[in-house]
Amino acid sequence: MKIIMCVVGIALSWILMFKANGLIFSHFEQSHFISWLFLPAGLRLVATLLFGKVAIIGLFVGAFISGLSLNASFIPTITLSLISAINPYISINLTKRFLNIDDLLTDLSAKHLLVLSLTSALFNGLCHNIYFYIIKMTVTPLTDSFAMFVGDLSGSLVLLGFFSLCIKLIRKSVSTENTA
Amino acid sequence: MSNFKNVYQKFINLSMAVEKLSDFPMLEPIEERILNILSSYWSNKKQITVVEAMNMTEEISTSTAFRYLKKLRQKGYIELVVDEVDNRVKYVSATKQTDKYFAKLGQLITEAAK
Numbered sequence: 447m448k449i450i451m452c453v454v455g456i457a458l459s460w461i462l463m464f465k466a467n468g469l470i471f472s473h474f475e476q477s478h479f480i481s482w483l484f485l486p487a488g489l490r491l492v493a494t495l496l497f498g499k500v501a502i503i504g505l506f507v508g509a510f511i512s513g514l515s516l517n518a519s520f521i522p523t524i525t526l527s528l529i530s531a532i533n534p535y536i537s538i539n540l541t542k543r544f545l546n547i548d549d550l551l552t553d554l555s556a557k558h559l560l561v562l563s564l565t566s567a568l569f570n571g572l573c574h575n576i577y578f579y580i581i582k583m584t585v586t587p588l589t590d591s592f593a594m595f596v597g598d599l600s601g602s603l604v605l606l607g608f609f610s611l612c613i614k615l616i617r618k619s620v621s622t623e624n625t626a
Numbered sequence: 627m628s629n630f631k632n633v634y635q636k637f638i639n640l641s642m643a644v645e646k647l648s649d650f651p652m653l654e655p656i657e658e659r660i661l662n663i664l665s666s667y668w669s670n671k672k673q674i675t676v677v678e679a680m681n682m683t684e685e686i687s688t689s690t691a692f693r694y695l696k697k698l699r700q701k702g703y704i705e706l707v708v709d710e711v712d713n714r715v716k717y718v719s720a721t722k723q724t725d726k727y728f729a730k731l732g733q734l735i736t737e738a739a740k
Contacts, residue, residue: 551639
């Protein structure tokens with residue numbers, strides 16, 4: 447039951463963030479699937495770090511529903527959703543192993559988060575665009591990979607930066623209330 | 627599947643790492659107050675010992691002041707310098723991080739005044 451709630455939560459968050467990104471940053475979009483600022487990339491990172499394999503299912507469901515809403519074909523939508531969901535798991539776990547970060551994220555630092563965002567964005571941009579190239583959805587895979595890499599990285603950093611500011615402001619207001 | 631017992635611990639560790647991403651200065655009000663009082667000593671080029679720092683204001687009790695001085699030291703905002711003559715005497719001194727903190731505040735005030 448907990449797993450189902452978790453999957454639904456991640457999928458819903460993805461869909462909402464995907465829609466919000468499309469509405470707010472529509473002028474950053476290079477195509478339906480590529481944006482120079484892609485906030486849901488931050489969700490991919492956070493969900494995968496927190497929920498591991500459960501995040502794959504949630505991200506897949508979210509990406510699949512979002513893909514269908516773009517009137518994309520069924521098979522490419524399933525494949526792209528799988529790439530979108532499995533990629534962060536592979537890249538984040540490889541990077542975690544390389545950086546010696548344990549499963550509880552005990553020694554996770556801001557620098558580690560930046561490296562994780564970077565490798566995840568790089569891996570994601572390349573894998574998506576290799577597939578786009580195979581199914582002839584792009585003729586400029588390198589340029590599109592770069593755009594997707596920048597979009598994922600900037601999206602992750604904007605979202606993490608926003609969380610960071612929120613946590614600090616909440617802590618600040620709580621400590622001010624306690625001392626007042 | 628992911629162990630849900632660990633999710634909360636992961637969340638705490640992740641939020642701590644995320645918190646460090648922003649360079650927005652984060653000090654508790656008492657820490658801010660102590661640092662502000664100390665800065666007035668430092669700006670007048672006066673040295674202040676740990677004992678003097680614990681008694682520098684009546685607003686905060688000595689034990690509380692000591693506790694917050696330790697916190698400020700842990701956060702890297704102050705350091706203790708041993709007196710050259712009497713090694714029992716320790717002075718509270720500013721660090722590079724303190725300079726950065728006041729520079730950041732000054733920058734924010736200047737931006738707000740524009």
